């Protein structure tokens with residue numbers, strides 16, 4: 001199985017739209033007419049949730065008119081947040097269920113004009129060269145066996161002086177499985193910060209920042225119950241995880257707590 005087909009089979013549940021609609025109705029929201037915040041934390045599919053998305057947007061410098069590429073855009077929570085800042089966003093993702101639901105949610109939020117989602121692999125997007133000011137890759141690298149190829153493609157797509165923000169879980173694959181992104185070590189592609197920096201430099205980037213965000217993520221987990229199975233809020237991250245939710249959540253929280261995995265923000269710039 002290729003990385004891409006492994007990813008699609010891990011993330012596709014077939015009933016996410018139905019479950020999300022049910023949770024929205026239960027929260028008193030009409031799924032066809034939404035504000036981005038009506039989706040709570042359900043569409044920010046990474047450790048640290050919406051607060052982490054806001055942090056990444058600031059670090060990358062996303063604002064009015066920024067042309068943003070969101071690589072592995074998932075359900076589109078980050079893309080809609082960037083659009084709410086005035087950015088024009090293009091998302092690419094291999095999981096059809098996510099691309100279709102994200103597009104529906106963009107339209108429900110009245111953001112269909114400023115966000116476009118494509119079902120494309122990050123390695124070969126088919127998008128025009130030098131057409132973005134900024135790119136983000138949030139909690140996608142753990143599914144990428146060929147990070148060097150993906151970083152080369154992002155480098156091609158950014159204009160000179162453009163910024164890439166990577167917010168991933170870094171470490172090694174010696175972890176307890178299942179994890180949110182993989183059922184077993186053989187289909188997991190967690191790598192170290194030294195690996196990421198090496199691939200980025202080889203692709204032509206300058207690495208300007210590499211920060212450990214474990215403390216902030218553990219605070220969101222403790223104070224907001226992001227991965228707590230007892231959290232009564234249905235519009236939360238676990239909704240997306242599919243089968244074996246509790247084990248996946250327990251494993252990722254324990255690995256971050258023990259320092260085996262670290263959520264890190266890496267900023268890299270394409271030289272002028």
Ligand SMILES: C[S@@+](CC[C@H](N)C(=O)[O-])C[C@H]1O[C@@H](n2cnc3c(N)ncnc32)[C@H](O)[C@@H]1O
Pocket residue numbers: 004007008011043044045046071072073074075076077078092093094095098120121122123137138139140143144181
């Ligand atoms: C954990 S989710 C993160 C989604 C989103 N970035 C967020 O933070 O809310 C990982 C996403 O990466 C996508 N993905 C994984 N490998 C990919 C690839 N090779 N090309 C495009 N998308 C990919 C998955 O389909 C999934 O939507």
